[in-house]
Amino acid sequence: MSTTASASAFQLEARTEAQVYQIRAWRDSSAGEPVLLPRRRIVQYLGVNGYELITGQDVGFESSLRVFADFGLPRGEAARIDGVRSEDADLLHAFVRYGGNGFEGRLGRQVYVDVGDILAFDGLRVRYMSPLGIGAEVYGGLWVKGAGFLSSSVYQPDGTRESDSRRLEEGVAGADPSLSALEPMYGGKLLLEGPGALSGLSAALGYRRALVEGQTDLERATAEVRYGQGLGVSALAGVDFDLLRMGLAQARAQVRWDGERLAVSGEALRVSPVFSADSIWYWFAFAPRDEARVRVDYFPRGPLRYYVQGVASLYHTALNSESDVAKRAADPGGAPSYTAGGSAGAALQRGRFRSALDVSFRQGFGGSQLWADLTAGYGFGDGRLSLDGRLSVASIDDGFNPLLAGNFLGAQVWASHMLTRAARVSLVLEQNVNPYTRWDSKVFFLFDLKASL
Numbered sequence: 001m002s003t004t005a006s007a008s009a010f011q012l013e014a015r016t017e018a019q020v021y022q023i024r025a026w027r028d029s030s031a032g033e034p035v036l037l038p039r040r041r042i043v044q045y046l047g048v049n050g051y052e053l054i055t056g057q058d059v060g061f062e063s064s065l066r067v068f069a070d071f072g073l074p075r076g077e078a079a080r081i082d083g084v085r086s087e088d089a090d091l092l093h094a095f096v097r098y099g100g101n102g103f104e105g106r107l108g109r110q111v112y113v114d115v116g117d118i119l120a121f122d123g124l125r126v127r128y129m130s131p132l133g134i135g136a137e138v139y140g141g142l143w144v145k146g147a148g149f150l151s152s153s154v155y156q157p158d159g160t161r162e163s164d165s166r167r168l169e170e171g172v173a174g175a176d177p178s179l180s181a182l183e184p185m186y187g188g189k190l191l192l193e194g195p196g197a198l199s200g201l202s203a204a205l206g207y208r209r210a211l212v213e214g215q216t217d218l219e220r221a222t223a224e225v226r227y228g229q230g231l232g233v234s235a236l237a238g239v240d241f242d243l244l245r246m247g248l249a250q251a252r253a254q255v256r257w258d259g260e261r262l263a264v265s266g267e268a269l270r271v272s273p274v275f276s277a278d279s280i281w282y283w284f285a286f287a288p289r290d291e292a293r294v295r296v297d298y299f300p301r302g303p304l305r306y307y308v309q310g311v312a313s314l315y316h317t318a319l320n321s322e323s324d325v326a327k328r329a330a331d332p333g334g335a336p337s338y339t340a341g342g343s344a345g346a347a348l349q350r351g352r353f354r355s356a357l358d359v360s361f362r363q364g365f366g367g368s369q370l371w372a373d374l375t376a377g378y379g380f381g382d383g384r385l386s387l388d389g390r391l392s393v394a395s396i397d398d399g400f401n402p403l404l405a406g407n408f409l410g411a412q413v414w415a416s417h418m419l420t421r422a423a424r425v426s427l428v429l430e431q432n433v434n435p436y437t438r439w440d441s442k443v444f445f446l447f448d449l450k451a452s453l
Contacts (some may be wrong), residue, residue: 008055013047014449021442040072061108063094093120102129112139114189114206115224115238116250117274120144121185133193140186143210157218157276176278178213185210185218200229217277219243231258244277249288263297290314303350310342315365339364352379367399384418408434424448 019041044067051060069087070078078086095108104127111120123141145156167175187208194201206222221241228234233255240250249272256265272288275281295309315337341362348355355376362369377388390412398404409432416426428444 008053009051011047011049011051012450013045013049015045016447017041017043017045018445019043019442020444021440038072039070041068041070043068058099059097061094061096064092065094066090066092102131102135103127109144114204114222115252116206116208116220116222116240119185127191129191129193133195133198135191135193136189137191138186138188141184143183143185145180145183157274157279178278181213183210183212183217189222201225201227212278215277216244218274220249231260233257249274261298261300263299265293265295267293267295269293288316290316303348305347305349306345308342308344311340311362313339313365315339337365339366341369352383353377365399367397367404368395369397370395386416388414388416390414406435408432422450 019039021039045064046067047062047064049060049062053059053061067089070085073086075086091109093109093111095106095110098105106125107123109120109122110125111118112125121139121141121143123139125137125139127135127137129135143156164175164177164179168177185208187206189204189206192201192203203225204223208218208220208222209216210218219242221243222239224236224238226234226236228236234257235253235255237253238251239248241247242249248270251270252267254265254267257263269291270288271291273281291311291313293309293311295307298306339362341360341364343358343360345356345358353376355374357375358371358373360369360371372393374391375389377386379386390410392408392410394408394410396404396406396408410430411432412428412430414426414428416424418424424447426444426446426448428442428446430442430444432440432442434440
């Protein structure tokens with residue numbers, strides 16, 4: 001007699017990139033004689049995932065490792081620059097997961113995303129949702145920082161160096177040994193998912209705190225609400241409140257209506273950087289931005305799609321009154337603290353050919369910008385070979401940096417060939433011409449491998 005058979009599933013993903021490009025140096029250089037720093041990087045990404053490791057149970061693991069070496073940056077030069085490494089390995093995430101009957105748990109290095117931030121930590125996250133639609137979530141561990149084993153500072157709060165070891169060795173005054181200290185963090189959320197007539201409604205109320213050497217480094221409270229059931233009206237709102245400064249840090253509210261051929265949305269934002277309390281920028285350069293957006297998408301029958309969007313922003317410039325930037329921002333005849341503009345675009349999909357055009361413009365605080373981007377691509381034969389191109393043109397007049405003025409041109413050609421259903425090679429050529437770096441060429445060779453076992 002036949003019986004139910006179950007088996008574990010494994011997924012292996014690998015990608016190798018050869019990156020050849022240059023970076024414009026900011027120190028000891030001029031617009032007429034720029035200093036270019038060469039980068040010659042080999043980067044290897046490896047991801048190993050496993051599912052249903054125990055028959056009939058939702059038990060698995062997920063991992064992603066990045067290994068790189070920069071042959072254009074010797075170790076001696078890298079040691080003189082904070083946060084720069086000539087070669088290293090970064091464990092982006094690696095955790096064991098279990099789920100079932102409304103319960104989900106993760107143990108290990110994981111990435112956590114919510115309305116307030118994106119962070120990575122080594123620890124435990126537990127979540128439970130009851131059949132009534134009421135649940136809770138708690139998490140805690142060590143915030144991933146650059147000083148950890150196989151760690152990455154990608155999701156560390158901006159505005160701080162990941163280590164002051166070089167300055168401590170040199171006896172530099174003001175060097176901070178706590179930058180490389182362990183940073184425990186913990187948080188939790190109350191969850192709601194509307195049942196029955198309230199299906200499509202979800203809400204969460206959260207709290208998070210991080211400490212360095214016993215002192216609070218970050219403390220936030222969040223609230224978010226979402227509603228949507230496909231076509232028709234949908235909405236979302238989120239607030240991130242800074243409990244250290246006792247003020248609003250970030251907020252977002254959006255109302256959207258989706259029809260068969262038309263979609264309209266309105267959005268309001270408060271955006272500000274997420275800094276560590278140890279950062280000088282947290283106390284002296286807290287400059288949030290308020291923004292409003294209105295967008296209309298039109299997708300009639302046929303190969304074309306269209307959109308148009310209007311954007312207005314207000315910059316809060318509570319700067320040092322003695323600085324040149326503050327004087328210009330406060331000058332009635334100078335740059336205003338707001339910007340206004342918009343964008344429009346169209347997309348075409350006809351058989352194997354695809355193309356899109358986007359044009360955007362902004363003017364006000366910080367100068368003016370006009371951008372135009374044209375992309376096109378074509379798939380040959382059975383789809384194994386594809387060719388894509390991009391052309392970007394920008395006219396920029398920066399109100400605070402006279403070097404960033406003029407016309408900027410960029411072009412890119414991307415050719416890809418599928419060797420098998422799981423392997424692909426790509427060659428990317430990029431050329432940028434502008435009055436700032438004058439001539440900037442980049443070449444990328446990529447090999448992608450994906451296997452399901």
